Amino acid sequence: MDKLLLIIKREYLAKVRNKSFIVLTVLSPVLIVGMIALIVYLAKVNSDDKRVIAVLDQSTFFDYHFENSVQESYVEFKGLELQTALDSVHHAGFYGLLYIPSATHIDNVADQITFYTKVSPSLDFLSSLEQRIQHRIRDEKLKELDISPQGIKELNERFEMNIVNFSGQKNVKGISEIKAILGGGFGYLIMMFIIIYGAFVMRSVIEEKTSRIIEVIISSVKPFQLMLGKIIGTSLAGITQFMIWIISAGLLSYVMLSFMGIEFDVINHQANISKGAIEALEASASRDTLQLYINELVQIPWVTLVGSFILYFSLGYLIYSSIYAAIGAAVDNETDTQQFVFPVITPLMLAIYVGFISVFDNPHGPIAVGFSLFPLTSPIVMMMRLPNGIGEGGVPWWQLITSIGILAITFLLIVWLAAKIYRVGILMYGRKPSYKELYKWLRY
Amino acid sequence: MPNLVVAENVSKSYGNYTALNNVSLEISKGAIFGLLGPNGAGKTTLIRIINQITYPDNGRVLFNNTPLNPKHIQSIGYLPEERGLYKSMKVGEQALYLAQLKGMSKSRAKDKLHYWFDRLEIGHWWDKKIQELSKGMAQKIQFVVTVLHEPELLIFDEPFSGFDPINANLIKDEILRLNQQGTTIIFSTHRMESVEEMCDQIALINRSNKILDGKLVDIKRSFKNGTFEIGIHCENQLNLEQQLSQKFNVSPGEFKSFDGASSLRVRLNEKDSPNDLLHYLTSLGTVSHFVEVVPTVNEIFIEFVKDNSNG
Numbered sequence: 001m002d003k004l005l006l007i008i009k010r011e012y013l014a015k016v017r018n019k020s021f022i023v024l025t026v027l028s029p030v031l032i033v034g035m036i037a038l039i040v041y042l043a044k045v046n047s048d049d050k051r052v053i054a055v056l057d058q059s060t061f062f063d064y065h066f067e068n069s070v071q072e073s074y075v076e077f078k079g080l081e082l083q084t085a086l087d088s089v090h091h092a093g094f095y096g097l098l099y100i101p102s103a104t105h106i107d108n109v110a111d112q113i114t115f116y117t118k119v120s121p122s123l124d125f126l127s128s129l130e131q132r133i134q135h136r137i138r139d140e141k142l143k144e145l146d147i148s149p150q151g152i153k154e155l156n157e158r159f160e161m162n163i164v165n166f167s168g169q170k171n172v173k174g175i176s177e178i179k180a181i182l183g184g185g186f187g188y189l190i191m192m193f194i195i196i197y198g199a200f201v202m203r204s205v206i207e208e209k210t211s212r213i214i215e216v217i218i219s220s221v222k223p224f225q226l227m228l229g230k231i232i233g234t235s236l237a238g239i240t241q242f243m244i245w246i247i248s249a250g251l252l253s254y255v256m257l258s259f260m261g262i263e264f265d266v267i268n269h270q271a272n273i274s275k276g277a278i279e280a281l282e283a284s285a286s287r288d289t290l291q292l293y294i295n296e297l298v299q300i301p302w303v304t305l306v307g308s309f310i311l312y313f314s315l316g317y318l319i320y321s322s323i324y325a326a327i328g329a330a331v332d333n334e335t336d337t338q339q340f341v342f343p344v345i346t347p348l349m350l351a352i353y354v355g356f357i358s359v360f361d362n363p364h365g366p367i368a369v370g371f372s373l374f375p376l377t378s379p380i381v382m383m384m385r386l387p388n389g390i391g392e393g394g395v396p397w398w399q400l401i402t403s404i405g406i407l408a409i410t411f412l413l414i415v416w417l418a419a420k421i422y423r424v425g426i427l428m429y430g431r432k433p434s435y436k437e438l439y440k441w442l443r444y
Numbered sequence: 445m446p447n448l449v450v451a452e453n454v455s456k457s458y459g460n461y462t463a464l465n466n467v468s469l470e471i472s473k474g475a476i477f478g479l480l481g482p483n484g485a486g487k488t489t490l491i492r493i494i495n496q497i498t499y500p501d502n503g504r505v506l507f508n509n510t511p512l513n514p515k516h517i518q519s520i521g522y523l524p525e526e527r528g529l530y531k532s533m534k535v536g537e538q539a540l541y542l543a544q545l546k547g548m549s550k551s552r553a554k555d556k557l558h559y560w561f562d563r564l565e566i567g568h569w570w571d572k573k574i575q576e577l578s579k580g581m582a583q584k585i586q587f588v589v590t591v592l593h594e595p596e597l598l599i600f601d602e603p604f605s606g607f608d609p610i611n612a613n614l615i616k617d618e619i620l621r622l623n624q625q626g627t628t629i630i631f632s633t634h635r636m637e638s639v640e641e642m643c644d645q646i647a648l649i650n651r652s653n654k655i656l657d658g659k660l661v662d663i664k665r666s667f668k669n670g671t672f673e674i675g676i677h678c679e680n681q682l683n684l685e686q687q688l689s690q691k692f693n694v695s696p697g698e699f700k701s702f703d704g705a706s707s708l709r710v711r712l713n714e715k716d717s718p719n720d721l722l723h724y725l726t727s728l729g730t731v732s733h734f735v736e737v738v739p740t741v742n743e744i745f746i747e748f749v750k751d752n753s754n755g
Contacts, residue, residue: 212528219495219522220545
């Protein structure tokens with residue numbers, strides 16, 4: 001036990017002190033937050049460059065319709081000829097001239113509205129200009145059809161289906177998406193962690209082989225102790241890295257926010273969210289709905305979710321990283337690992353794809369159930385199903401227990417097999433092993 | 445002398461391949477034991493069994509009269525043939541880690557390390573990484589790490605391969621010194637001449653079988669056959685060989701004479717004693733060289749293997 005702790009400590013320190021690890025850990029959040037800051041900054045710089053647009057409206061349909069915004073300011077020309085207007089726009093260095101000819105009917109006007117510009121206008125700007133004009137035309141036509149704005153508002157009334165489950169609790173739409181994102185997040189986290197830190201374990205085993213220290217060490221400790229210590233030490237280093245990332249990303253974004261707080265208006269503007277969408281959002285976020293959302297979020301079985309995440313994460317990670325350790329032991333250098341690593345990653349990928357495609361659609365369908373029982377995919381797929389709860393309406397208890405049971409048995413079996421391959425492999429040099437050979441090692 | 449290590453009918457096979465076949469050995473306390481044999485004979489397998497890296501399929505190994513158990517690990521120091529250190533770890537830290545894995549306390553390991561580093565004058569390497577050191581330097585560290593925990597038994601697998609001559613001598617002297625202090629030493633090598641002079645017990649292993657073991661002097665005595673290398677000055681050199689071959693079995697000698705003396709190898713008949721030969725030689729001329737030919741372990745091995753395969 002003392003020796004295991006020693007190994008864990010060494011593996012942890014060796015990983016954490018590694019230069020590339022430090023650089024990756026410190027730099028990643030800085031880079032990501034820095035990039036966001038850069039984008040925001042660039043957007044700001046870009047928008048500082050205000051466009052001046054001249055409007056020559058001979059129709060009077062659009063009188064004072066164009067309001068200045070963060071990026072554009074409009075100058076109204078009155079009583080000028082088109083050519084004169086164009087000349088002065090050109091001389092003044094304006095962005096462009098919006099020409100609205102005179103006509104009796106708005107349809108005729110609309111047909112001939114032209115935007116004169118030196119450069120081809122940005123898509124962004126053009127669509128916002130078109131939207132403004134379209135709004136105006138719509139209003140005009142509504143007037144023609146004799147429909148009051150009030151009537152339009154009533155027409156636009158949103159319809160929302162009430163969703164109630166059999167026990168009478170009201171549901172909100174959108175909560176399913178939140179649950180899916182939550183489950184997908186957990187699953188994705190497990191996959192990423194396994195792929196990144198499993199490879200670390202493998203590399204560390206190969207390093208011990210190539211530096212030829214392995215036999216020195218296993219004359220002092222059991223190979224299994226070394227393997228276990230390596231896996232635990234590496235995963236602790238991984239958890240440390242994740243923690244640092246989460247905390248520093250949080251801190252950095254906070255700092256960034258307080259520095260550039262106002263700029264979020266710019267982002268919103270850039271995103272070009274139409275007024276209608278915001279209204280809809282506000283409407284749906286009425287107090288009732290909000291209350292329902294909170295109720296639903298509270299209903300999500302957080303304790304079970306976090307508990308099973310820890311369980312599935314640990315078992316899944318241990319299974320995969322011991323396979324990685326066995327691969328590292330079987331080969332002499334990293335280039336030989338490809339043929340073994342690919343089949344290991346395949347079930348992980350499968351789990352993620354099956355999860356995103358099939359499980360979100362039908363969390364309790366046969367595919368979802370199958371993959372959440374199969375031990376190599378269950379950590380990811382079951383985590384995607386679990387936000388729906390356990391028992392009625394969620395994952396049946398028997399499935400959860402069976403899944404964990406199968407996973408635990410597989411864990412014991414795989415670790416036992418991996419330890420056998422590891423024990424033989426670390427003392428084998430200069431051989432490129434085949435699957436057949438690995439099978440033979442199991443019987444040594 | 446009581447035995448420190450006793451192997452009883454140890455067998456080990458990997459799949460269809462038999463690495464050790466029913467090998468029994470006794471290694472006395474305080475001995476320098478040579479485990480000799482060609483590559484692939486099974487030496488390393490036997491050593492790994494003693495180190496509890498692998499376990500025998502049959503038979504058992506006793507250490508101080510008790511079957512091997514994990515407690516014995518700290519009584520054994522092992523320098524494997526495939527050896528190395530963590531390249532990116534600092535010397536001191538690494539040595540401490542390996543010592544602690546052998547069950548030493550941190551403070552005791554530190555004391556001992558300082559003792560050895562001072563002794564080999566390598567104290568200033570403490571904070572260097574192995575990759576910054578030369579190969580010879582790393583070898584010294586490797587040796588220190590092996591002997592640091594003052595084990596009762598030290599096992600060296602191909603100890604001098606990869607060591608430069610200066611370091612090899614230094615290490616050799618240190619090993620002999622440790623032996624004088626009571627440490628039992630096992631050398632395992634296929635280069636039999638390299639350890640022959642140091643060993644007092646040997647075992648020959650060939651193709652998974654022990655073919656011979658015992659005290660080196662006894663083995664040599666039983667394998668010598670009354671052959672002498674002689675150097676002699678006499679007037680009639682051509683006649684000499686003819687004259688000698690009437691009484692003895694004569695062949696050309698192997699040593700090079702520097703002063704024109706005839707170099708011959710003479711084998712005694714059963715009834716003659718070395719003195720008879722010497723008397724006879726002095727009557728023929730001036731004897732400048734007279735040495736009994738004692739077979740080297742290598743020669744014994746080759747002869748033995750030849751006999752075995754013929755018989």
